Amino acid sequence: MMSRMKTLPFFHRVVLSLTLVLSVNTLWAAETVWLDQMDLGKMRQGYGKPQMNRSIRETPLTIGGRKFERGVGTHARSTLWIELGGGTERFEGFAGVDDAANGPGSVVFKVFGDGRKLWDSGVMKVGQEAREFALSTEGVKSLLLQVEDGGDGISYDHANWAEARFRVTGSSPRPVSGPREEILLLTPKPGLAPRVNGPSVTGCRPGHPFLYRIPATGARPMRYQASGLPQGLELDKETGIISGRVSMAGEYRLVLRAINEHGRSSKAFRIVCGDRLALTPPMGWNHWYAHYNRVTDRMMREAADAMITSGMADVGYQYVSIDDCWMNTAKSDDPLRVGPFRDAAGQIIPNGHFPDMKALTDFIHARGLKAGIYTSPGPTTCAGFAGSYQHEARDAKQFADWGFDFLKYDWCSYTEVTRGDSSLAALKKPYILMGEILKRQPRDIVFNLCQYGMGEVWEWGAEVGGHSWRTAGDLGFELDRIFEVAVKNIEHRQWSRPGSWNDPDYLQIGYIGAARGMGEPTPCPLTPSEQYSFMSLWCLMAAPLFYSGDMTRLDELTLSVLCNPEMIEVNQDALGQCGRLVRITDETFALIKEMEDGSHAVGLFNPGEMETSCSIRWSDLWLRPAWRARDLWRQQELGPKPEGITVPLARRGCSVVRVWHR
Secondary structure (H helix, E strand, C coil): CHHHHHCCCHHHHHHHHHHHHHHHHHHHHCEEEEHHHCCHHHCECCCCCCEECCCCCCCCEEECCEEECCEEEEECCEEEEEECCCCEEEEEEEEEECHHHCCCCEEEEEEEECCEEEEEEEEEECCCCCEEEEEECCCCCEEEEEEEECCCCCCCCEEEEEEEEEEECCCCCEEECCCCCCCCCCCCCCCCCCEECCCCEEEECCCCEEEEECCEECCCCCEEEEECCCCCEEEECCCCEEEEECCCCEEEEEEEEEEECCEEEEEEEEEEECCCCCCCCCEEEECHHHHHHHCCHHHHHHHHHHHHHCCCHHHCCCEEECCCCCECECCCCCHHHECCCECCCCCECECCCCCCHHHHHHHHHCCCCEEEEEECCCCECCCCEECCCCCHHHHHHHHHHHCCCEEEEECCCHHHHHCCCCCHHHHHHHHHHHHHHHHCCCCCCEEEEECCCCCCHHHCCCCCCCCEEECCCCHHHCHHHHHHHHHHHHCCHHHCECCEEEECCCECCCEECCCCCCCCCEECCCCHHHHHHHHHHHHHCCCCEEECCCHHHCCHHHHHHHCCHHHHHHHCCCCCCCCEEEECCCCCEEEEEECCCCCEEEEEECCCCCCEEEEEEHHHHCCCCEEEEEECCCCEEEEEECCEEEEEECCCCEEEEEEECC
């Protein structure tokens, strides 16, 4: 090198020398900051907690047989935002699925800098060699490390950022919470004039008790009318509650009206009396993700009152449902929950927090609402309380005598009964049994099959008497995957129809308790945009709308998300169609739901971590030109949109429009 420099002109030798000195000084000044040295408390992930210098299973970091001394073990879906402040030159390391995953894990690693994708590993699976990355981050202020599932769910998605390190010449990078998002209340407040909401149809069986509270927003006092009521039904004109019994099978066409000093509103409504229930997706509240094993009679009554006072009942929410832990158990820290499972006659015994189940359902019914209950076909429930095994007929009669209108039947310990038999016949057996028993009861009981999608339940759930069925596991354990769960649920859309609903689990916003550990309610981890996306997905899928948060802490954002009557109208549409999915880009997709009147509800979704803009042409969605378009969340007319539409989409956000065609 020195001999070469002697042959250069003097000026060039000086410049080259200065360059070498500056380069050496820069390298000398650069500091290595390891990812595993940082505060990882800001990392969000789908399971467990991030691990320093070990895998999520707390074993040595190993990828494709290669062991790494340093790094961070995480689990898809995982995100970590890091503030660089412009003083970091490079981000380097390796990535891959940990060998100790012990299953068919598949993940995708991505790195974003100031909203621009810097690196994408592609799908990586267990056993593959680690993939190296060396990324320039000069001038970058914000970095996002992301691990997504590989398209097959998050099971065994044990992801390692191995030997991940930053070359830093300025201030050290530091993890931060994701981009701050201001609370945005999209749903306009209801006006003073009446608006009759809810479905346009309901089902019942002849001779059974009938109960329907006309859902209507507007200033009170309000008077109600119902023309065309079948014989046996009466309307309380002050409360809007229709009750009684329809003696003759048939279809009855009504007009429901709500009137106050500011105006009047009417809605066509059908009562179909026959053998079909749940002609639109059931709507209500379930206690589980708020109160878990702490549930009491008082909480259920508070929830019923809150459903009225909050306005939830005015947009169509009906069911107030108890989940697990209302029975006795053999062991609990709460002595009021411990006791014999059944009395001498074999009747199930509610625990000490539920002194009078009939009085509880009477309380709920008096408000024009319906009551739901829970049990398991196994010997015990998921939480270890009394189940219905070998007492199915007795329990179903008891539920009907108490006055319950909805039954969630949770697989739980029934695995003990099957003894490893996973055949379709074994999976169907307990639901066939209970389905037949419920049909013989003297009241309408909507039957929810909770068995987590086993045996492709969507194909036979209706056949065994079910009205809805879970298509996946408990969503409380993977709230960061609402988009992925929805997309998977949509694969079964052909089985969605009136009386038969695919159920991807409850709406969990507002104040909820952590599913792991069954914690006390705290603010949910989802951003406002994610919450609007959550509700939009469930509405467009025609999924049951059961809120499962603390009803005593319903804030403005929660009610804005839950109580938009135009979005609920999409969910409750009598056609009963689950929206079809069309991919727009790698990061965005559309859901298109055909409505009974020939219009379409179109949801545009951005599951990604960066804001984007979405442009679509109706023809690309196989739709005709739209001569009227309406923003459903904001309840604003958008005018004619004959060709298509362009909308901004927030990080993990959405936009929902309804379009009409000539």
